[in-house]
Amino acid sequence: MNNGGLSPENCMVCGATLEYLANKVTLQCAYCEKEFRGFIKCPNEHYVCDDCHNAQALLLTKEVCSRIFTTNPLDIFEEIIKFPQVPMLGCHHALMTAAAFLAAIKNEGTFKITEKMTEEVYERTQRQAIGGYCGLTGLCGIAPALGACFAVLAGSKCGKDKEQKITMDAVSEIVSVIAELTGPSCCKAYARKSLDTARNFLEKNMSISLARTTDKIICQHQKRHPHGCRAEKCPYYL
Ligand SMILES: [Zn+2]
Ligand SMILES: [Zn+2]
Secondary structure, X not given: OOOOOOOOOOOOOOOOOOEEEEEEEEEEXXXXXXXXXXXXXXXXXXXXXXXXXXXXXXXXHHHHHHHOOOOOHHHHHHHHHOOOOOOOOOOHHHHHHHHHHHHHHHHHOOOOOOHHHHHHHHHHHHHHOOOOHHHHOOOOOHHHHHHHHHHHHHOOOOOOOHHHHHHHHHHHHHXXXXXXXXXXXXXXXXXXXXXXXXXXXXXXXXXXXXXXOOOOOOOOOHHHOOOOOOHHHOOOOO
């Protein structure tokens, strides 16, 4: 999708600063032209639906994951977000986080991760990662995205015993580390800390060891944050 070279953290159509509403309004997506009830729009009445908003980031994610061979999920995530076309905030972070985690596990080799499993994780994630809902329900989509990864690995479904427990335990740890980082929210910080937590959980509970980042990750995106970077309060700040 062409965003016209505009700063992607703003309206993807005209570049204006986005408005986050407290109540839903009916809006038409500027790309696919379908109507939605949504909470995020630009002052010029542009709206971009989740699918259209995430489309380009998802293409880049698939491209990076198909050619990268590290078992460090954080390195894979950083490689994806390097692209300037990836919007600063939004639920593509849930997809990118799940993809980075699965690609690292695939590269490690103990679990056979198929294309079908990855597509299944994307599909489940898209049902629970909805733009703006980190603030509207308290659940950032990155938690169910990584939950979908554990569910697929463990074979969890409603009615299962240990398989569902391990998935829910992983998600509850991730939700709690995300809550420690908020004020205001930053999808990139949430993703990094969640991947770290998911990696530790995987090692402890499924005996799969993924590579660790030894150097401190220093975020290169501070100036792009539309709600203001948390600066010294963020563990990834310079
Ligand atoms: Zn606009
Ligand atoms: Zn659309």
